[in-house]
Amino acid sequence: MAGVIIEPVLGGGGCIPATSEYLKGIQEFVHKNGSLFILDEIVTGFRFRFGCLYPTMKLDPDIVTLGKIVGGGMPIGVMCGKKEIMQRADTTGKKKSERAYIGGGTFSANPVSMTSGFATLSELKQTKNAIYPKINSLGKFARSELGKIFGDRVIITGMGSLFMTHFAKNGVTEIVNSEQASKCDTELLHKYHFKMISQDGIFFLPGKLGAISNAHSKDDINKIILASENF
Ligand SMILES: Cc1ncc(COP(=O)(O)O)c(C=O)c1O
Known part of the structure; x- marks a missing residue:
């Protein structure tokens, strides 16, 4: 090996x-x-x-x-x-x-x-004490609010500024590996993402995770929360 x-x-x-x-x-x-x-x-x-x-x-x-x-x-x-x-x-x-x-x-x-990479890393180096706490806390907020809205329907995974919603299916109640993730309702996840893309002005790579950047604000997360309440 x-x-x-x-x-x-x-x-x-x-x-x-x-x-x-x-x-x-x-x-x-x-x-x-x-x-x-x-x-x-x-x-x-x-x-x-x-x-x-x-x-x-x-x-x-x-x-x-x-x-x-x-x-x-x-x-x-x-x-x-x-x-x-x-x-x-x-x-x-x-x-x-x-x-x-x-x-x-x-x-x-x-x-x-x-x-472009050098410019990004230089900017991050200077602003790291503001950017990382900000995007990490927006991720935490998204995970906790989406968890409240969906309850048992969805298992939320992620950390820091990353989050993903898995629609529970096939008796899956926790996700700690990709096999459990693949047993979830990926068709419904695609519908959820396509609904946000087509009706709510929110882009998600269909079926994939959400990644928060410094360009996002709490208003953007609130927009996702609102769009999720109507799904
Ligand atoms: C974790 C991880 N590894 C590797 C790759 C592949 O990278 P590349 O497209 O530069 O080959 C990706 C692409 O999305 C990725 O997310």
Whole structure:
């Protein structure tokens, strides 16, 4: 086994935070096998704090992937890792036959993505003490208010500025893994999102999680709450 790659919060799989014990268990298992523990922080990187999520979970990943926020809205993919691993792909002073190939292509180090990412991270660095508490508390507000409106009909998952509504089905009463999420009523979730898109002026990627940004305000969350009361 070369390694295990896992998200600290499942994004597309249902917006489900992993416990640090679970991830530590995987990390221990992987390291015992001499394999790499790789964290996919494409969604979670710079979403809850200025940096990755893994230090808050006391994890020690060998490789971390980043994307989305670090590109400031432009397409980007970033691979970071421990020095001894990244050195294997270092293009300076190593012959092609001696080094690992990470990638490269037309859009690698794309100047527009680099500029946009740099501007976003610079802004976040300066305003992190205001932005993160604000978006995290809007997420908490959304999760708790949606929970009150839907009651047992819906199981709410997420953390910080991420939230997702799962319409209960097939006896599912809690969601701690993607299998439970997939048993929920995804057709009804799509109807709920399409209703908000077509009637309420609220865009959701149909069937997926909600992600609050600094452009959102409490009024936007109240709009979602109102739209949910009528569903
Ligand atoms: C957690 C996670 N990993 C990986 C990817 C794929 O990223 P990319 O589109 O840059 O290949 C996504 C895309 O949405 C993602 O959410």
